[in-house]
Amino acid sequence: MKTSLFQKIGIALFASAALATPMTAQAAPAAEETNEYIVGGEPAQNRAVVQLKFTQNGGQYGCSGSLISEEWVLTARHCTEDASNMNVFTSNSTQNPGQPVRAAQLANSPRGDVGLVRLSQPVNVGETMDLTDSTIPQRGQQGTVQGYGLRANSTPSTGLFQADVLVTGPSRDLHGGPASNIRGITGAANRGDSSGPLIINGQVVGVCSTGDTPDPGANINSGSNYSNVAAHRDWIRQTAGI
Known part of the structure; x- marks a missing residue:
């Protein structure tokens, strides 16, 4: 069962990304237990990978x-569609996300699970992500995924993490658009990683859409599906001019 990778936000914690069905965040383990719950991957520093908080269908995600x-x-479109009160945070810390920048416009691609957020004011964090124009991930290629999603066994993340992944072949995203299935090598996407990037050769080639299982637990080799950015490039140019 494929599940979208956004996640419901707990009362005291900002819980990042989802697979096909929104899932409620769970409490973190005691501090002394934290090391037992590392799902894989490693902490990352990339101010161009941001956190989104919003209201959708009566819940906070x-x-x-x-x-x-x-x-x-x-x-991802499943993060922007029917969403309201969207705020964007450019800190790589989920515990200290910094000042929010409100969204001025939300746009949904007609071709699958990709969306765009226009900010109410420009932000300059010193870097932006480079989008592919035509690259479609191919079976056997390796890439990197980044996101703020849950760690192993639903432990909330303290910040941005990244992992190496392997492309296993073509698939479909949550809205039926062209996607690539990936399998974790050093770590796997979890709830809260929705709409995070798949990066190959320095370019964003995919957007996190669904997971192959509702909850990967501690399986660092779990699979997920990333919408192919190349299939949406004309729409992105027409909408954002990029």
Whole structure:
């Protein structure tokens, strides 16, 4: 069962990304137990991978996203569709996310699970993510995924993490658009990693859409599906001018 990778936000914690069905965040383990719950991957520093917090269907949710200019964020359609009160945070810490920047516009691609957020004011964090124009991930390629999603066994993340992954072949995203299935090598996407980037050769080639299982637990080799950015490039140019 494929599940979207955004996640419901707990009362005291900002819980990042989702697989196909929103899932409620769970409490973190005691501090002395934390090391037992590392799902894999490693901490990352990338101010261009941002945190999104928003209201949707009466609940509060969070996703990851890619800053592709000072005014636009690339995300997943299941994070923008029917969403309101969207705020964007550029800190890599989930515990100290910093000052929010409100969204001025949300846009949904007609071709699958890709969305865009226009910010109410420009932000300059010194870097933006480079989008592919035509690359479609191929079976056997390796890449990197980044996001603020839950760690192993639903432990909330303290910040941005990244992992190496392997492309296993073509698939479909949550909205039926062209996607690539990936398998974790050093770590796997979890709830809250929705709309986080798949990066190959320095470019964003995919947007996190669904997971192959509702909850990967501690399986660092779990699979997920990333919407192919190349299939949406014309729409992104028409909407954001990028």
